[in-house]
Amino acid sequence: MMRILLVEDDVEVAxxxxxxxxxxxxxxxxxANGRDGLFLAASESFDMLVLDRMLPGGVDGVRLVETxxxxxxxxxxxxxxxxxxxxxxxxxxxxxxxDYLTKPFAFAELLARVEALGRRPSSExxxxxxxxxxxxxxxxxRTVTRxxxxxxxxxxxxxxxxxxxxxxxxxxxxxxxxxxxxxxxFDPQTNVIDxxxxxxxxxxxxxxxxxxxxxxxxxxxxxxxxx
Amino acid sequence: MRPPAARPAPPRLLQSAGFRFALxxxxxxxxxxxxxxxxxxxxxxxxxxxxxxxxIRADSTAxxxxxxxxxxxALIESIEDRLAQDVEAETIYLLLGPGGAKLAGNLExxxxxxxxxxxxxxxxxxxxxxxxxxxxxxxxxxxxxRLLVGRDESERVQLRLLLTEGVVWSLGAIIVFGVIGAxxxxxxxxxxxxxxxxxxxxxxxxxxxxxxxxxxxxxEFDRLGATMNAMLDRISxxxxxxxxxxxxxxxxxxxPIARARGKLEEALATATTADDLRGAVEEGxxxxxxxxxxxxxxxxxAEAEAGARRAAFAPLDLPEVLRDAAEFYEAMxxxxxxLLATELPGALPMVGDRDLLLQAVANLLDNAMKFTPAGGxxxxxxxxxxxxxxxxxxxxxxxxxxxxxxxAMDRFFRADASRNTPGSGLGLSLVRAVAQLHRGEVExxxxxPGAAPxxxxxxxxxxxx
Amino acid sequence: MRFPYALPVVxxxxxxxxxxxxxxxxxxxxxxSAEYCESLALRLAGxxxxxxxxxxxxxxxxxRLCAGGHYRTGIAKLRRAIRLANEARAGG
Numbered sequence: 118m119m120r121i122l123l124v125e126d127d128v129e130v131a132x133x134x135x136x137x138x139x140x141x142x143x144x145x146x147x148x149a150n151g152r153d154g155l156f157l158a159a160s161e162s163f164d165m166l167v168l169d170r171m172l173p174g175g176v177d178g179v180r181l182v183e184t185x186x187x188x189x190x191x192x193x194x195x196x197x198x199x200x201x202x203x204x205x206x207x208x209x210x211x212x213x214x215x216d217y218l219t220k221p222f223a224f225a226e227l228l229a230r231v232e233a234l235g236r237r238p239s240s241e242x243x244x245x246x247x248x249x250x251x252x253x254x255x256x257x258x259r260t261v262t263r264x265x266x267x268x269x270x271x272x273x274x275x276x277x278x279x280x281x282x283x284x285x286x287x288x289x290x291x292x293x294x295x296x297x298x299x300x301x302x303f304d305p306q307t308n309v310i311d312x313x314x315x316x317x318x319x320x321x322x323x324x325x326x327x328x329x330x331x332x333x334x335x336x337x338x339x340x341x342x343x344x
Numbered sequence: 345m346r347p348p349a350a351r352p353a354p355p356r357l358l359q360s361a362g363f364r365f366a367l368x369x370x371x372x373x374x375x376x377x378x379x380x381x382x383x384x385x386x387x388x389x390x391x392x393x394x395x396x397x398x399x400i401r402a403d404s405t406a407x408x409x410x411x412x413x414x415x416x417x418a419l420i421e422s423i424e425d426r427l428a429q430d431v432e433a434e435t436i437y438l439l440l441g442p443g444g445a446k447l448a449g450n451l452e453x454x455x456x457x458x459x460x461x462x463x464x465x466x467x468x469x470x471x472x473x474x475x476x477x478x479x480x481x482x483x484x485x486x487x488x489x490r491l492l493v494g495r496d497e498s499e500r501v502q503l504r505l506l507l508t509e510g511v512v513w514s515l516g517a518i519i520v521f522g523v524i525g526a527x528x529x530x531x532x533x534x535x536x537x538x539x540x541x542x543x544x545x546x547x548x549x550x551x552x553x554x555x556x557x558x559x560x561x562x563x564e565f566d567r568l569g570a571t572m573n574a575m576l577d578r579i580s581x582x583x584x585x586x587x588x589x590x591x592x593x594x595x596x597x598x599x600p601i602a603r604a605r606g607k608l609e610e611a612l613a614t615a616t617t618a619d620d621l622r623g624a625v626e627e628g629x630x631x632x633x634x635x636x637x638x639x640x641x642x643x644x645x646a647e648a649e650a651g652a653r654r655a656a657f658a659p660l661d662l663p664e665v666l667r668d669a670a671e672f673y674e675a676m677x678x679x680x681x682x683l684l685a686t687e688l689p690g691a692l693p694m695v696g697d698r699d700l701l702l703q704a705v706a707n708l709l710d711n712a713m714k715f716t717p718a719g720g721x722x723x724x725x726x727x728x729x730x731x732x733x734x735x736x737x738x739x740x741x742x743x744x745x746x747x748x749x750x751x752a753m754d755r756f757f758r759a760d761a762s763r764n765t766p767g768s769g770l771g772l773s774l775v776r777a778v779a780q781l782h783r784g785e786v787e788x789x790x791x792x793p794g795a796a797p798x799x800x801x802x803x804x805x806x807x808x809x
Numbered sequence: 810m811r812f813p814y815a816l817p818v819v820x821x822x823x824x825x826x827x828x829x830x831x832x833x834x835x836x837x838x839x840x841x842s843a844e845y846c847e848s849l850a851l852r853l854a855g856x857x858x859x860x861x862x863x864x865x866x867x868x869x870x871x872x873r874l875c876a877g878g879h880y881r882t883g884i885a886k887l888r889r890a891i892r893l894a895n896e897a898r899a900g901g
Contacts (some may be wrong), residue, residue: 204656204735223629299703301668301699303699303700304703304704305672305706305710306710309672312676335626
């Protein structure tokens, strides 16, 4: 449950994003232009900002974030933008944004990213072991065990699993995996990510009757003990 | 809106740059001429004047000596004598007694404006009916005598007249030639500018095919014309890009949009259960996602073709990117029963856009996997050939006929044989756009010439330097 | 079009030559008169070398010119005669 500030000038987009986030259990404040958004963001405390990149009122999303960061405000920021060019994304992230989502987007994608951003590990202490049910991932020896039995995985599969486990209980979308695990921004044309996930799933669930990696319809994947 | 095809009025004279240049030149020339005249005046009239002054000074000094030695009568005698022998009739004397009475000389009376001893002045005198100018020097002698010694300066006046006349005539000539020259330069300049102006006017009225004709002289105007042409080529290219994007949007985005709309409409009319309706809406969303993917690909192509992304160029190791691509698609190929083989060097550094290169290779691999039958092999290779990096994807599919190869790079081209496989048809044109962005080219060939099926080999040849 | 062509014409009119400043009352020279002609002739006659052929001829001509009203040239002749007579005396 987070308190989220949404700054978006399009009434329809704002309405459905606000409704969706509220249904997911968050409190949402909405500002329709950059000036009001900046005022709210600076005067009240939020767990998360969702900003349109281009805003009316003289203060656009980038300026807003720059101003906030200049005041030492470190609230996570997710940009929504119709500008898809790579340098626009870089500009947004450089200004202090934490994530960038291009319009049009699926709401599930937005929600997954909002929750991933909002629940980033608060403690800076390095984690050496990740654990979900009987699945264990050792970040130092780079080994995976399930119920004490070693599972052989490729380096890329290890990173895939690590990312899923760091966001255990949260939806991770295909694009998020592509960006975070493969570190490329491109359109793979086909459902390659699904193939990789299903391979990993086979390796992990082989010989166990409880599946750990779940497919979330129209959204992505989630790793959790049992649901 | 201005009325179309209104020819601009010919420039008024002073608005013409050629005319102004000529005027400027004329002005500079006039200053030089004025300087010349001034020097000439100083050298001739000045010298004459100095000579006159020296003569008057010597004369008056001699007369003063005479007065000191011989008294007033000797002075008078001396003046009379000088006048009597003055063949050139240019000397002027006047000696006045203490009471103002004239004692000797040929000057009628004392000029009015006259300072004291040692004064120099000019006076106008009537000489034999004609008016002339004279330079006169006054000396006061002991005993209340006043002596004026002068010289007729008619010569100097004449010289001045001559020079003035010369200046006026040559000034007139400068102005006349200047105006004529200015007009000629203006006409020449306009004639030289005419092709560029004509081209620009044609382009302004909407015909982009015009170019500035260049002369073999390769002068400033030709260079301007060449620059204009290069600019026009670039603009044409960009416009063609925009046009083909809008054509593509008009042509190939409408089809999926129409399809999605039709399906939704049909569901609205015929769906009987909530589940049917739900299914139709989900399908509609998937269709929209696909449309926005095509849209994204079109924008990427346009962006790459416009060269706007060179800013994102960075040093990268090509085999590393290709290994990532191979690893990414390997699992899929295996699932389809295909073998994805790689032939990559240890390292091949180059400068480029990592995301776009990966996208190009991904498109090629995706394409190859679609057309290679189970049991077939797809090879991703890279190697350095001279100053080029050559990235190639070869498959063992049916290949492309030579005619299809020529059209394969067109946006949305899909060989008839592949009409029923999924895909936007944008794959190869994006590959070409990426190659062009890296100043390279795309080559299509048979992967296994002579074999049946021949397979397709698509190679990107990118310069390293 | 009209203005630039008018410019040189105006300039030409402004600097027309030979029009100097209006003269103040000019001074007259007394050495271009019949009287002075006469006084030169007298002066020459009083000189010893005046009888020599060249000064004599010049003096004759000068007097004739003065009589005809050509004072300037007449006086020039007489002056040359006087100079010659003077030189003859100085030389002899």
